[in-house]
Amino acid sequence: MIEEFNLTDKSESESCLNDNTNIEKFETDEARLFQYPKLFSSKILLELCTSSWSRSSNARNDIQPYLRGCKWSPDGTCCLTVVNNDGVHVTELPKDLYTGSVHPERTIDVLDSVIHIKEAGLIYDFCWYPGMNSHIPESCCWITTRQNAPVQMWDAFDGSLRCSYRGFNAVDEMEPALSVTFNTDGTKIVAGYKKFLRTFDVERPGRDFGEHKINSPASCLATDRNLLAVGSWNTSISLFNMSESGTFKSIGKMHGHSGGVTHIKFTPDGLKLVSGARKDHRLLVWDIRYYRRPLNILSRVVDTNQRIYFDISPCGKYLVTGGTDGVIKVWDIDRIKWTNSVDLTDDLKDNSTYRFPLHSDCCNSISIHPLRPILATGSGQYHFNDPISVLEDVPMDVDDVKPFDNDVSIESDKKYSSNAENSLVFWWIGDIPNIT
Incomplete structure (x- = not known):
């Protein structure tokens, strides 16, 4: 968060600004000065930076600091990560990767957190301010x-708490939001609760909010212009038209x-x-104009x-997702039309453009x-302790019991593993010159 990305080369930008004859042309072509780089052109991902978390030696076995999400800041200077049982971390991008x-x-750089907020309790959701700019401290x-x-x-x-927005139920009890996001221009905060959508004015913290009743808990939110999509644990997605005053009008359900x-x-x-x-x-792709089927x-x-x-x-050309198997899948719209041509006969068919087994x-x-052509990935999950390993430590008569086979699992649904990888990694996904 120490400086903003330059959209053009510094010497080129200064020459255009200083030459009065080129000012008009510079303003005309300003929209095309920055072109989003081509991604996955080398088909090789180069590891740039890494940061990892591990459980302290005196912590309980159920305390596992694995990543639960990472998001780049809107200006691209830093990455915000949520770590289970360890709060929130902010990691800065090295300066040499700016251009x-x-x-x-x-x-490979080993990154340290520049800000660490040790929040107690489970963090449900987090979101950057959409107008965040490192040159404007109040927007960060x-x-x-x-x-x-x-x-x-x-x-x-500095990681300090600026303000709070509190939602209260019918008996005047403060309740936590399950999901949270900003509207597109960053003037309002939309928070999803078990039975309500509540809208807060960013400039008016406290308990003043608008309220809209919903039928199922709002587990996740997404906004785009005047649209609000609300995902729920009852497997449905609701679409709303959001007005400037913070009221909602239902469009339909998917x-x-x-x-x-x-x-x-x-x-x-x-x-x-x-x-x-x-x-x-499955990842489902919907057309919000015809939302009856994906x-x-x-x-x-x-x-x-x-x-x-x-x-x-x-640029809208690439869809990238992780998985519990540690494999990154990429769909390139120029190679595979991932936004149409559904095949209902085989919904588990793997038609991804690229597959990268990046994490164990x-x-x-x-x-x-x-x-920049940089991808941030986070790995980790909660690992259960195998109860059989506890019995193996108890002395037994070898004539009375057979040794346990570590490769056999009692329940196929339960997977016991001590091979945990709790890391945040930055990968270069653009052109790599001088590669053999």
């Missing part, structure tokens, strides 16, 4: 909602998932919506109730950089 390309022999903030706490806004420079919806996201053009659910191996069904591996994030590139553990977090 230019990378060399295949580049040394994010909001979180967690267990037994209101919606809180945090300063991205059904298709077999589990509770955990993540939804609009495409950059605002015409399509992608959704994912718990214990559901446009396409994409496959990934989701074997747990954990939220598995996906992301869409700012669950890859639950995906975030594409807003300006």
